[in-house]
Amino acid sequence: MKRLTAWSALLFCLFFWQLSAQAIEQIDIRIDQWATEQLAAEGFDLALGLTPSGIQLNATAKTLRLPAPINIIKDVQLSCDKTQWLASQMRCESGQLGFNHAQLGQQTLSFSLTALPDASHYIFDVSGLKLAGSDISLAATITASDWNVRVDATGLHLEKIAPWLPLWLDETQLATLSNWDYHGQLDIKATLHGMDSHVQQLTASWTLTELNFSNDSGTQVAELLTGQGDVSGEKTNNGWQWQSAIHLDGGQSYVEPVFIDFQTNPTKLTTTGYISSDLAVLDLPDMTIEQSGLLTADLQLAMRNKTLSKLNITLQQADFESFYAVWLQPFTLGTAVDKLTPSGKLAATFELQDEQYLFDISMDNVSIDDQNQRFQIEAVNGHLGWSSSEQPASSDIQWQNAQVYAIDLGQAAIKAQSKNNGLKLTEQVSLPILDGRLLINAFSLKQRSDQHIDWTFDGLLTPISMERLSDALQWPRLHGKLSGVIPNVSYKQQQLKIDGALQMKVFDGTTVIRDLRMTTPLGALPQLYANIDITDLDLELLTRTFDVGRITGKLTGYVHELRLSNWQPVQFKARLATPENNPGKRRISQKAVDNLTQIGGGAGLISRSFLRFFDDFSYQKLGLSCTLTNDTCDMAGIEEAEQGYYIVKGGGGLPPWINVVGYTRRVDWSELIERLKAVQDSSGPVIQ
Amino acid sequence: MRLFKWLTGTVSGLMLVSCVTINIYFPAAAAEKAADRIIEDVWGPETQPQQVPDEEEQNQSFILPHKDIAASLFNWLIPQAQAAQANININSPAINALQAQMKARHDNLKPYYDNGAIGLTNNGLITIHDAKAISLKDRNKVNGLVAEENKDRKALYAEIARANGHPEWQDDIQDTFAKRWISNAAKGWWYQQGGSWKQK
Numbered sequence: 001m002k003r004l005t006a007w008s009a010l011l012f013c014l015f016f017w018q019l020s021a022q023a024i025e026q027i028d029i030r031i032d033q034w035a036t037e038q039l040a041a042e043g044f045d046l047a048l049g050l051t052p053s054g055i056q057l058n059a060t061a062k063t064l065r066l067p068a069p070i071n072i073i074k075d076v077q078l079s080c081d082k083t084q085w086l087a088s089q090m091r092c093e094s095g096q097l098g099f100n101h102a103q104l105g106q107q108t109l110s111f112s113l114t115a116l117p118d119a120s121h122y123i124f125d126v127s128g129l130k131l132a133g134s135d136i137s138l139a140a141t142i143t144a145s146d147w148n149v150r151v152d153a154t155g156l157h158l159e160k161i162a163p164w165l166p167l168w169l170d171e172t173q174l175a176t177l178s179n180w181d182y183h184g185q186l187d188i189k190a191t192l193h194g195m196d197s198h199v200q201q202l203t204a205s206w207t208l209t210e211l212n213f214s215n216d217s218g219t220q221v222a223e224l225l226t227g228q229g230d231v232s233g234e235k236t237n238n239g240w241q242w243q244s245a246i247h248l249d250g251g252q253s254y255v256e257p258v259f260i261d262f263q264t265n266p267t268k269l270t271t272t273g274y275i276s277s278d279l280a281v282l283d284l285p286d287m288t289i290e291q292s293g294l295l296t297a298d299l300q301l302a303m304r305n306k307t308l309s310k311l312n313i314t315l316q317q318a319d320f321e322s323f324y325a326v327w328l329q330p331f332t333l334g335t336a337v338d339k340l341t342p343s344g345k346l347a348a349t350f351e352l353q354d355e356q357y358l359f360d361i362s363m364d365n366v367s368i369d370d371q372n373q374r375f376q377i378e379a380v381n382g383h384l385g386w387s388s389s390e391q392p393a394s395s396d397i398q399w400q401n402a403q404v405y406a407i408d409l410g411q412a413a414i415k416a417q418s419k420n421n422g423l424k425l426t427e428q429v430s431l432p433i434l435d436g437r438l439l440i441n442a443f444s445l446k447q448r449s450d451q452h453i454d455w456t457f458d459g460l461l462t463p464i465s466m467e468r469l470s471d472a473l474q475w476p477r478l479h480g481k482l483s484g485v486i487p488n489v490s491y492k493q494q495q496l497k498i499d500g501a502l503q504m505k506v507f508d509g510t511t512v513i514r515d516l517r518m519t520t521p522l523g524a525l526p527q528l529y530a531n532i533d534i535t536d537l538d539l540e541l542l543t544r545t546f547d548v549g550r551i552t553g554k555l556t557g558y559v560h561e562l563r564l565s566n567w568q569p570v571q572f573k574a575r576l577a578t579p580e581n582n583p584g585k586r587r588i589s590q591k592a593v594d595n596l597t598q599i600g601g602g603a604g605l606i607s608r609s610f611l612r613f614f615d616d617f618s619y620q621k622l623g624l625s626c627t628l629t630n631d632t633c634d635m636a637g638i639e640e641a642e643q644g645y646y647i648v649k650g651g652g653g654l655p656p657w658i659n660v661v662g663y664t665r666r667v668d669w670s671e672l673i674e675r676l677k678a679v680q681d682s683s684g685p686v687i688q
Numbered sequence: 689m690r691l692f693k694w695l696t697g698t699v700s701g702l703m704l705v706s707c708v709t710i711n712i713y714f715p716a717a718a719a720e721k722a723a724d725r726i727i728e729d730v731w732g733p734e735t736q737p738q739q740v741p742d743e744e745e746q747n748q749s750f751i752l753p754h755k756d757i758a759a760s761l762f763n764w765l766i767p768q769a770q771a772a773q774a775n776i777n778i779n780s781p782a783i784n785a786l787q788a789q790m791k792a793r794h795d796n797l798k799p800y801y802d803n804g805a806i807g808l809t810n811n812g813l814i815t816i817h818d819a820k821a822i823s824l825k826d827r828n829k830v831n832g833l834v835a836e837e838n839k840d841r842k843a844l845y846a847e848i849a850r851a852n853g854h855p856e857w858q859d860d861i862q863d864t865f866a867k868r869w870i871s872n873a874a875k876g877w878w879y880q881q882g883g884s885w886k887q888k
Contacts, residue, residue: 218819254824257831330828334835524836524843525782527850565782565847629853630777670781 025050040065055083057092064099073099088118103163104131120144132160146200151190158211159183184211184225198235205230211251225251225262239276245269257330265291265326280305294322308352315348320366336522339371344380356389363397374522377402386418393418405567406472409433422446425457434472436464436483452493459486466506476545480506484513495519507545509537509554528564533557534576548679549592550616553584557623569628577623577638586652589616595679596622596647596660618653622660626672633667714860715776722776722848723861723868726783730790731872776861780851786844790837797833806834807878807885812845812866813838817878817885841865 031044043062048055061076080095091114098108113124120143127137134156140149159182165174190204211225227249233242249266252259260267272286282303289297295318302310320342332338344366350359362383369376379400385393395416402409410432416425425443443457463481470478484502491497496518504511512533519527537555544550557576562569578586623638624647637645641661650657797814800806800822807817814834816822822830845865849858870879877888 214820221820221824223824252824254827257828259824259828261825330831333828333832334839338832338835520843524839525786525847563850565780565850566785568781570780570782570851630851631780 035065038067051081053082055085056081057083057095070101073101075100088116090115090117104129131156132164133157146193146195149192149194151188151192153189154187156186156188157183158186179216180213181215182211182213184213185209186211200235201233203230203232219256220254222253223251225253227262236274238278239274239281241274242272244271244273257333258327259330260291260326265294267291291326294318294326309354311350311352313348313350315346315350317345317347317364320344320346320363336370336374341369341371343367356387356391358385358387358389358391358393360385360393375402375404382413386421386423388421390419395423406474407433407469408472416443433461434464434468437462454490454492456488456490459489460484461486461502466504478506478545479541480504494523496521507537507539507541509556510535511537525566526564528562528567530559530562532559532562534559536579539578543592548595550589551587551592551622553578553586553619553622555579555623557625570631571628573625573627575623575625577625578621586619586621587616588619588622588648588658590614593617593648593658593660598675598679614656617650617656617658619657620649620651622648624662626667628669631669633669633672635662635665635667637662714854714857716860716864718776719857719861719864720868722778723865724872726778726787726844727865727868727872729787730794731874732791732794776848777852778848780847782847783844783851786840786847790840790844793833793837793840797837800830800833801874801877804876804878804887805830807880808866808869808873810866810870810880810882812862812869813841 027046027048029044029046031046032042034041034044041061041064043060044064045060047058049058050056057078057080059076059078063072063074064076065072075098077098078095079097080092082093083095084091084093093112095111095113096108097111098106100106107128107130109126109128111124111126113122115122122142123140125137125139127135129136129138131153134153136151136153136156138149138151140147165177169177186206186208188204188206190202192199193201205228207228209226211227212223214221225248227247229244229246231242231244233240235241246269247266248262248268250263252261252263254260268288268290270286270288271284273282273284275282282301284299284301287299287301289295289299296316298312298314298316300310300312301308323346324340324342329338329340345364346361346366347364348359348361351357360383363380366380367376367378368380377399380397381399382395382397384395384397387393395414395418398411398413400411402412412429412431414425414429415427416423418424423445425440429440429443431438431440439460439462441458441460443455445453445455447453461482461484463483466478466480466482469482470476482502482504484500486498486500486502488499489496490499498516500514502513502516504513512535514531514533516528516530518529534555534557539551539553539555542551542555555576556579557574559572559574561571561573563571621638625636626633628634635645637647639646639649641659644661644663645665646659647662648658648660650659797806803821804818805816805821806814809815814837816830816834819827842862845862846855846858848861849855870881873879873888875888878885879888880886
């Protein structure tokens with residue numbers, strides 16, 4: 001506005017000079033120095049000539065000092081071929097203005113002007129202003145009470161605006177902006193309405209072409225962004241009210257960690273908002289984001305003193321697969337859910353008020369497959385609620401099928417309530433596991449202050465048939481049942497701990513698994529720890545199952561301090577032997593003897609030529625122990641023998657008796673496993 | 689003479705006991721060799737493993753963080769055979785599985801080591817060094833690779849410590865690997881040192 005006033009002052013001067021030169025055809029005036037409050041000129045030449053159509057005006061000045069932000073312009077040349085002065089009006093229909101400016105460079109403008117100084121009414125058009133590579137035209141109407149300006153800029157090179165930014169931005173803003181690299185083209189048409197030096201109303205529409213920007217660290221980047229938008233705003237008593245729409249339909253952006261390709265997912269953002277003059281109040285009562293093929297979300301947002309005080313988001317039903325890929329997966333990298341193949345539909349609401357939040361996710365036929373094949377869940381329906389405050393949020397979810405590693409979990413439903421960043425089941429859950437069930441009582445989950453989640457429940461495992469379990473785990477088919485009373489299962493700091501005991505009734509005996517715990521069960525290298533006690537397994541059933549040659553009798557022992565890493569045993573102390581107190585009928589077949597000698601890594605002290613006529617032999621006791629550490633098994637038998645250890649000690653019934661003695665004390669674990677596999681795969685011994 | 693024999697016998701016995709004590713301390717040189725074997729396998733022959741000099745092995749043993757004075761005093765008494773037994777075993781199914789996974793991933797990571805997008809951290813992990821070297825659409829793919837690699841590396845350090853019966857060695861193993869990854873890095877790769885980035 002100051003600029004306008006300065007120009008009008010200059011024109012007044014010209015008007016004055018014209019009055020005093022009426023009777024002559026040409027007037028030349030030269031002034032070395034001339035200054036008013038807002039204007040100063042050096043080397044000012046003015047030539048006025050009378051022509052039939054009006055007055056021809058030519059003015060030049062070496063330098064002209066104008067109010068900020070223009071400041072000094074040099075080599076000023078102003079001409080108007082047809083200047084008209086009427087009673088109270090001055091007009092220049094077609095004028096030219098040329099000058100040189102430090103930032104604007106050499107400019108040659110065309111203008112037209114109508115001035116009614118008495119009424120303080122001015123109308124002018126300026127075109128041909130070259131700024132930041134753009135052609136800018138301006139049209140302004142100024143009256144005593146208000147003004148209107150229309151600006152039309154085409155091909156504005158954003159990177160060339162930099163020298164002008166100090167005019168509008170403060171030092172902090174400039175410092176922030178200096179960390180950014182940006183270039184691109186902007187076409188803008190804007191209309192401003194104002195009073196005095198204040199803008200009262202603004203409407204603008206813009207088109208952005210090939211915008212590229214990046215911060216220093218490259219965490220917020222856009223490439224070849226294209227889009228259009230418009231905005232209209234109005235000044236209210238103590239702030240601004242506005243509506244805006246932005247439509248981005250080309251290029252890509254990465255705002256860590258979200259990548260959006262606007263060509264694939266054109267994005268439209270419409271906003272209605274209010275911001276107070278002191279920036280203390282920001283209200284966005286109506287905001288909509290539409291990303292085609294991805295989501296439609298409505299938002300309401302309020303900020304007080306630059307702090308978020310309210311945020312409501314309603315995500316309308318979205319395709320889970322594409323929503324996950326763009327908006328969820330980037331946030332989950334490095335967790336157990338960073339490689340999912342989801343399907344189905346998802347909708348959500350989120351409400352934040354005074355630092356307390358509540359959200360609800362509803363799922364419509366959702367399925368989730370872990371690409372690492374650790375878990376999957378199918379046909380999930382219902383909704384999951386979460387509350388950080390006292391205000392409860394309910395959950396009601398059902399699914400058709402689920403799987404954790406190789407274990408099938410059947411259809412189940414949960415009802416729960418969440419408050420204070422925790423969640424509790426409101427009803428007992430009966431979760432089918434293979435052909436048994438895990439009854440889950442008193443499940444509660446809590447989000448700790450460090451964002452980690454702990455959970456705990458009490459459980460009861462109804463019998464699962466070992467046939468199903470062994471099939472699922474691809475073990476040789478076992479017969480019997482697995483069941484357990486589990487006083488407590490807890491998950492804390494990535495450790496799953498199962499109190500109580502699981503009991504396996506297999507091979508007519510009992511196997512009890514205690515102290516079961518797992519660390520990072522869904523991590524890179526799941527660890528499982530347990531102590532296992534084995535009592536009175538029927539060797540006949542066992543040897544038949546594993547097809548290692550018939551042995552009768554019982555087997556008792558333990559596998560203590562067991563550690564499985566990635567589900568492979570890497571550490572334990574195991575001993576399995578015939579019990580002292582339950583002799584039973586103890587016989588061992590020729591095939592079994594041969595196999596045991598193979599496992600022990602030594603030759604049985606038997607004379608095959610003589611013993612080959614016997615199918616089986618009576619034995620006194622048998623057993624083997626192995627302490628596995630460092631991929632090495634330290635082996636021992638039931639009794640020390642000369643240079644070795646007895647794996648089978650003959651005796652008991654009628655002779656012939658045989659002893660199987662092992663000599664290798666330290667066995668490579670992988671080799672031992674190979675030997676066991678070889679024994680199982682072998683078609684039986686060839687006895688000559 | 690008998691007294692002399694008794695004395696030497698007792699002293700030798702004490703030394704032997706001390707030797708046993710020393711063995712539970714972190715075998716730095718063995719760990720470095722183990723690290724080099726894994727690194728060479730994961731990164732392939734292209735990187736140039738740099739042999740740890742023998743002097744360094746000796747020196748390393750004196751600056752071990754867990755070493756107490758008693759152990760240091762008897763350090764010179766360790767017979768060569770005894771020291772050689774302080775081995776780090778890296779041959780377990782779990783370690784092999786992680787190693788294979790990391791090796792397979794390296795094909796995807798290598799272009800980003802080469803162009804400086806990814807650098808080696810001073811704690812045995814990797815991180816984004818120059819995000820601008822990655823096209824926007826690949827940013828999250830690379831972030832994912834980095835997250836997976838770091839998850840595997842942490843699991844590897846923990847597993848080597850556990851597999852060798854000393855879970856408390858995890859930090860020492862990680863420190864050892866941190867140095868060896870950097871030593872073995874190919875020319876042009878970036879690594880962290882003393883809080884700043886350097887290029888090999």
